[in-house]
Amino acid sequence: MHHTIDVSDLKFSYPDGHVALRGVTLSIAPGEKVALVGPNGAGKSTLMLHLNGILTGEGDVRVCGLPLTDGNLGKVRAAVGLVFQDPDDQLFSPTVFEDVAFGPLHMGVPEPEVRERVARALAAVGMGDFAERVSHHLSAGEKKRVAIATVLSMDPEILVLDEPSAGLDPRARRGLISLLRELPQTMLISTHDLLLVRELFPRTAIMDHGQIVADGPTESILNDPELLEAHGLERMWSLADR
Amino acid sequence: MLFLPVQSPPQLHIPDGFLSVPVAAAGWIVAAICIGYALLKTRGQLGEKQIPLMGVLAAFIFAAQALNFPVAGGTSGHLLGATLAAIVVGPWAAMLIMTSVIGLQAILFQDGGLLSLGWNIVNMGILGAFTGYGVYQFARRVTGDGRTSLIVAGALGGWLSVMLGAAATAAQLALSGAAALSIALPAMLGVHALIGVGEALITAGALLFINATRPDLLRAGRAATGSRSAIWVLLALVIALGLALVSPLASPDPDGLNRVAADLGFDSEAQAAPYEILPGYSMPLIENPNLTKIAAVGIGTLVVFGIAFVIGRIGARKKIAA
């Protein structure tokens, strides 16, 4: 079956000249959970923005078999749910309900079904009672969950999350981990939180200087201290290890 | 004007070269007086927070002007922001904020000229701020402090601010002999009627958002400096604009000014050339009717302003005393 995400030799430079991606190749099969780790500036966020056509570089990007042409963008964005790092940028409607409803409404889904989807999405993130709340006033953890709900309501096949646990206190982080564990979608996250990677993601890719420098089972990647150090990462000891 | 793409944001920045010097000078005088007054008023209203608040909000307006939404067939709606700013922080602070944005655009991006900056500030900043705020105060008197007044103020005020700005721009161009009013005015109004829809929708949407999340900010805006005189200032500006449009410009001849001058017997072109060697010699700078006319419009604007203010003040005082 087709890989869900197929990136082949992707190159991209920003208008100011900064070369962000120097030939990235990555394939993700349906149902896989992959973590993307690496130092700041490695190009992780840039790569993610290519997956739903917000940025376009040289090279080949296919999502669910579809190339990213203008005609396909709508379908691709319905298939790939991209959750940004700062939920404040993602929650731009007055109420939680309206934010979660935005996606399906834009897709032209009829109103009764929109309501149903919103209810389902909010329930999936454990925020079922928050529909009428004002997004602006929620806590960081609550905002993160609502942000995830805003893409879940579109029934995407793939979830892409940019640094989901950044800025969360331990309790909110624990809640996020439980949530991510339950979600069935194919998942790609970028993160500095190596303990989260170890808990939830069987496959890890290391990105540095605009390229993928390692890609394989999490256990072997994260247990290689030289590899980690070479790319600005540190081996995380959990309290359970001795 | 009919050929301008509709997708530009309320594009009223007049470049250099279009306005005659007297017209441009009048604009600077009006702008300078308003700015000076606004600086005083906002210092009283905002105190030490004057600079950080207005600075960041100016950056916000600048950034928000880039936010768009698709209107129809490839065109998009944008925000000018004067109305929104005025309703949130009051008209005088909004005016300074818009002045900063428009000034920066002129200096850094050559979006609008330096000589014509005076009128650009008036057209997009002052007219916009006071229109929006005036409509808002009016709507509040009629429908109270709820969402209705916000929607009306945002939509109608926003739309009107763009339209008045467009009308004023056309007037200034015609007064300078750079365009025929009979063509420019309807063209500008026509194009901006559509652009104004974008302003209307975004402003109303933003106000509803702020009302839902932090209504206390709107409460502060309602009591802001200038809230009582705003309607009068708006009236004054509109009357002045109307006069400018009606006076020498009713004729389709773009040379409206010179034409009236000729009619009134100040025809300098018919004068005998002082130097026989150079027939047709003329000194446009000393053409009296030009200067007088423009000075008149400029002074007239300020006089109407002044009268309106006094009336507004008396009205306000009476209300307090009652």
Added chain:
Amino acid sequence: MHVHFTDQYRSGSSLVHRLDPRIKVLCTLAFILTAALLPPGEWIHYGLLLIVPLLGVVVAGIGPGYLLKRSFIALPFALAAITLPFTVPGPQVTLPILGLTVSIEGAVRFVSIVLKSWISVQMAILLVTTTTFPDLLWGLRALHVPRVLVSVVGLMYRYIFVLADEATRLMRARAARSGEVEGHQSGGGIAWRGRVAGGMVGSLALRSFERSERIYDAMVARGYTGEIRHFAPPALSADDYTILVTLLAYLALVLATGLLFAR
């Protein structure tokens, strides 16, 4: 992920770069004023004016290509004056290729306006390519532009990039959720889209407000009481005076001859 405006400043150490910003601002304003005062149809004098920014750009080591390229920004607005060839009364002429009949006087005025506009904007471009923004600010302050206004512009400049970044991310977040599905009309109505855009603007406004409070707190923590203090501006150099006087004299000459020998 950074928003980058075309920062116009091109660094260098030429005479033009080293001039005091006050002088450069005054020269630019005098130049634009001169262009505005010249009557229509004074083609030679427009050319004489054009020499100034071109010379300036060459001395500054920037190259006239950049200047000319950027100066075309003023042209779209030229359409505003397009009514002139068709409405100004007077002797007419029929244009060869287009077959349109226009009045000579109107055509002359139209071309004059376009040229003046184009020439003026080049001087303005010269100003910003050879002067850093902070220098421009203190130059304006030294020229007695109200200090509060200059400070507001300065703070605005500092935070424009931050807020533009936020605005960009808001738009990307919206794009990311703008999907299409078979069998349904996507996009929503215009009023809905407008309201969403309004919500984004409102959200940005609130965050800006709250950011301004944090900035104020940071300023107070460093002793701010309402006025930003600055160093005194340096004295003007001999170069500054020379250039100013020379340019003003040249402009006066061009203007005087332009008015004296008007058509």
